[in-house]
Amino acid sequence: MRKRIELFDIAVYLIVSVICMVMLYPLLNVAAVSISSHTAYMQNPMRIWPSDITFDAYKDILSHPVLARSYLNTIMITISGVAIGIFLYIITAYPLSKVHLKGRAIMINLVIFTMLFNGGLIPNFYLIRSLGMVDTLAALVFPTLFSAFSLILMINFMQNIPEELEEAAKIDGASEPYILFKIVVPLSMPIIATLTLFAAVGYWNSFFSAIIYIRSVENWPLMLFLREVIEGAKMLQISAGGNNAEIGNMNVMPETLKYATIMIVILPILSVYPFLQRYFVKGIMLGSVKG
Amino acid sequence: MKLKKAIACVGAAVLLVAVTACGDKGGPAEIDDPKPTSGAAGETAKPKVNMTIMGEFASSNLSETDKLLVQSIEEATNTAIKFDIPPSTGYTERLQLSLTTGDLADVVWFPSPDDASFLKAVKDGVIIPIDEYLNEADNIQNYSYDISWDALRVNGDDKVYGIPRTTVIRSDGYWFRKDWLDKLNIQIPDNNEITFDQMLDIMTKFSKEDPDGNGKHDTYGYGWAAQPDKSIRPVFQNELGLYGWQESDGGEYKYMNPQYDLNSDKYTKALELTAKLFKEGVIDPDGPTLDGGKVLEQFQSGKTGVIDGFAGHYETFLNAGKQINPEFELAYVFVKNEQGEMKGLGQGTGLWGFWAVTSSASDPQRVVDVFDYMLSDEGWDSIYTGIEGHDYKVENNQRVYSATPLETFVRKNMVRRANDFMFFINPAMSEELKQKLVPNIEKAVKRIVMSKDRNYTPAIAKTPPYLDFNKKFSEVTTKIIIGDAQSSEYKEVLQDWNTKFGQTYLKEMNDYIDQIENKK
Numbered sequence: 001m002r003k004r005i006e007l008f009d010i011a012v013y014l015i016v017s018v019i020c021m022v023m024l025y026p027l028l029n030v031a032a033v034s035i036s037s038h039t040a041y042m043q044n045p046m047r048i049w050p051s052d053i054t055f056d057a058y059k060d061i062l063s064h065p066v067l068a069r070s071y072l073n074t075i076m077i078t079i080s081g082v083a084i085g086i087f088l089y090i091i092t093a094y095p096l097s098k099v100h101l102k103g104r105a106i107m108i109n110l111v112i113f114t115m116l117f118n119g120g121l122i123p124n125f126y127l128i129r130s131l132g133m134v135d136t137l138a139a140l141v142f143p144t145l146f147s148a149f150s151l152i153l154m155i156n157f158m159q160n161i162p163e164e165l166e167e168a169a170k171i172d173g174a175s176e177p178y179i180l181f182k183i184v185v186p187l188s189m190p191i192i193a194t195l196t197l198f199a200a201v202g203y204w205n206s207f208f209s210a211i212i213y214i215r216s217v218e219n220w221p222l223m224l225f226l227r228e229v230i231e232g233a234k235m236l237q238i239s240a241g242g243n244n245a246e247i248g249n250m251n252v253m254p255e256t257l258k259y260a261t262i263m264i265v266i267l268p269i270l271s272v273y274p275f276l277q278r279y280f281v282k283g284i285m286l287g288s289v290k291g
Numbered sequence: 292m293k294l295k296k297a298i299a300c301v302g303a304a305v306l307l308v309a310v311t312a313c314g315d316k317g318g319p320a321e322i323d324d325p326k327p328t329s330g331a332a333g334e335t336a337k338p339k340v341n342m343t344i345m346g347e348f349a350s351s352n353l354s355e356t357d358k359l360l361v362q363s364i365e366e367a368t369n370t371a372i373k374f375d376i377p378p379s380t381g382y383t384e385r386l387q388l389s390l391t392t393g394d395l396a397d398v399v400w401f402p403s404p405d406d407a408s409f410l411k412a413v414k415d416g417v418i419i420p421i422d423e424y425l426n427e428a429d430n431i432q433n434y435s436y437d438i439s440w441d442a443l444r445v446n447g448d449d450k451v452y453g454i455p456r457t458t459v460i461r462s463d464g465y466w467f468r469k470d471w472l473d474k475l476n477i478q479i480p481d482n483n484e485i486t487f488d489q490m491l492d493i494m495t496k497f498s499k500e501d502p503d504g505n506g507k508h509d510t511y512g513y514g515w516a517a518q519p520d521k522s523i524r525p526v527f528q529n530e531l532g533l534y535g536w537q538e539s540d541g542g543e544y545k546y547m548n549p550q551y552d553l554n555s556d557k558y559t560k561a562l563e564l565t566a567k568l569f570k571e572g573v574i575d576p577d578g579p580t581l582d583g584g585k586v587l588e589q590f591q592s593g594k595t596g597v598i599d600g601f602a603g604h605y606e607t608f609l610n611a612g613k614q615i616n617p618e619f620e621l622a623y624v625f626v627k628n629e630q631g632e633m634k635g636l637g638q639g640t641g642l643w644g645f646w647a648v649t650s651s652a653s654d655p656q657r658v659v660d661v662f663d664y665m666l667s668d669e670g671w672d673s674i675y676t677g678i679e680g681h682d683y684k685v686e687n688n689q690r691v692y693s694a695t696p697l698e699t700f701v702r703k704n705m706v707r708r709a710n711d712f713m714f715f716i717n718p719a720m721s722e723e724l725k726q727k728l729v730p731n732i733e734k735a736v737k738r739i740v741m742s743k744d745r746n747y748t749p750a751i752a753k754t755p756p757y758l759d760f761n762k763k764f765s766e767v768t769t770k771i772i773i774g775d776a777q778s779s780e781y782k783e784v785l786q787d788w789n790t791k792f793g794q795t796y797l798k799e800m801n802d803y804i805d806q807i808e809n810k811k
Binding site (some may be wrong): 038039041042045065066122123125126129208211212215217220224227228231232255 | 341349351375377378379380381384385388391392588591592614615791
C-alpha cells in the first residue's frame, strides 16, 4: 500500500531542508571563495558558486612554511594521544568494571571527583613546567589524555559483557591479560571506536593548550595556525585601537587564503566524519541504560 | 599476535610522544648564537647579557630582515636577544599566565597603561620602575612624547613603569575614489582641503548618482565601522567640532567633553547627522557590523567612495584597488570643520603600547640600553631602512633599495620616534610620490587638537555599576543612529548618568586634567 504524504511530512521536510541549508551555506561559501579569485570574492563575498576559478590560494597556503609542520604536529598529537588514551581506558576500565573489586567505589568516586573539580590553569602550568614539558608536543598530549567521562562510558560498557564468557575462558586456563585483550577488547570495539573518535576530534581541534604551553612556532598544532590565519590580523587591529597608520602596517592575509586554509584544515575530519558520525550517537547511548 | 600488535602500537605511540617531548625546542625566533661583538663604543666593555623580549607581533617567526636587525642590535649592545612571540590570538592569556606564574621575559609588551594585568603587576612588584635606568637613555627621552611619560607613571609614586612604543599622533584625513570624482566632474582644490558641506555633497552624489556607472544603486558615500567593542559612534566628529575634553565655555566644570555635557547640543547634533546619513543611505548601512578590515574591503571593491585613513598607505591601497578595478584612483582629502578651520582630534598619549621591564630582568639597565640603541641614529637607520646587503645596496654612494620589504614584523614594530612621520614612508618610494604624500601626513600631524584627558579613566568608571550603565549609552546611540530612537533620548540617558555617576566622574576628570595642566 502506498503511504500517503501528509502535510506534516511536507512541513518536516521543509524545516529539515532549511536547517540543512543553514548548515551547508557557510561550508559552500568557504569552498567557493577558496577557489575563486580575490577580485571575484570582493565582488560577492557571500557567493556559494565559485567564479574566476583559481587554485592560487591553495598553492600559496600549501607553500606556507608553518602549515606542513603544524599539520604533522597535529597528526602526531592525535595519533599518540588517541593510542595511549585508549590503552589507558582499557586497562583502567576493565578492573573497575568488576563489581567485586575491592576499593572499586573509592576509585570510581575519585574519578568522578575529577569531573567536578580540577586544579585549574595555573597549577596545571606549574605541573607541566616541572615535568619539563613546556614547548614540547607532550604538553599537548598528556594533560588531555584521560577523560573521566570517557572512562565511565567504557566501564559501563564492559559491565554489560556477560561474565560467563570470562568464566569460560578462565576454566580454559586464560590469564587476566589474555581475557582482557582476547575477549573483552574485541567485544568492546563499539565503545573503543566511539572513544577513539571523541579523542581524535578533541585533539584535532585543540588550540588553547598550545597557546599556554608552546613557545616555538615549530610546535604549533594545526588549529592554532588556523586561528592565527583567521583572527591574527583582527587581534592586532584591536591592539592598534583606531590608529590607521599602525593597522595598515600589519600583515593581513587575503580572505581567499583564509578560506583555503579552512578547507585544508577541515578536510580530513570532513572526509571521515560521515562514516563515523553514527559512533557519536552510539557513544552517548552506550552504557547509559542498563537492562 | 593481535595482542602483541596492540601493545606494539601503544609502545610506538609512547615512543612518538617521547621523541617529540625531547625534541629540539629551538625556534627560528631565537637568535642564540650571535656573532662576536664589534659594536658601539662603550658597549663592548660591558659583559654580554642575555635577554628575552616578549611582544605581540604579526608573526611569531622572525623574518630575514628581522633577524638581521636583531643581529645588528646584539652586536652593537653586546647582548644575546631571544624573542618570545606568542600567537597574537593568545597574547593576553600568555601574558597573564607569565605574570601569574613568574615565567617572565626580561621585558614584556603591554597594550596600554590602563591594562588591569599591568597595574596589578606593578603593585605586585613584577614590573619595576625604570627611572634610574633612563638617566643615560637620551634617545628614549628625546624621541618620546612628554605625555607618554605621564601615562606611564601609574603607581602614585611618580616613577615610570615602561618604555614607550611611540606612535605619531595625527588626525588623519579621508581617502576618496578619485575616478568617481572625475566621473561626476567634481574638482578637489589643490590644497586637498574641502568644507564639510562639500564633503556631504560629494558623499550624497557618490551614493545617488551611480559613480561606478554600472546602472545600479549599489554605492555608498562613506564607509565606517563599529568600534572594537562593537559599539557605534557618530561619524564626522572632527568636522562637527567634537574634540574630546577641552576647556569649557562656562558652567560648573572647567573642562568638559560635549559627549557628557547636558548644556551642549554638539553631540546630539552629531548623532542626528549620522542618523540622517544612515537613513538616506549616504553612509554604508552595513557599517555597524563591520570591522576596519571589512571597511577597507568595501572601499576597494567599489561599494563605498570615502573612508578615513592614513595618507602613507597610498601605494598599498592603490595597488589593492587596481587589482579589482584598473580604473581605481585615489585622492587624499582633508575636511574643514563647520567654522572653516583645519582641526582634528588628537587622542591618547602617544603610546602604541609600551615595553615594561620585569623583576626577572638580569640587567634592567642593559634592557633600557637596547631600546635606547634602537632609537639612536645608527639603530633608527637600521630600523627604518633595513640592513645593507639585504634591504638595500650602496651603489655610487647611493642606497638602492630592494623591493618593498613586507615582512618587517619586528623591525618596524619595536620602537618609533615621536613626530617622525617619515617612518611610515617606504624609503624606496620615488621622490615624486614622497612629495605627494608627505604634505598630507604633515598636515595630519599639525592640525591636531589634543583631548586633555590623555586617556585617563576616572576610578568610578571602572566600577561594575558604571560599566553596566555604560551599556545604556551604547544602546541609545545605536538606536538613534539606526532610527529607532529620537536624539533627545540621549539626553535622557545622560541626565540619568549625571545623577548616578556623572558628578563624581566629571569632578575626578577635572581634577586630573587640572593637575596635568598645572604641571606644564
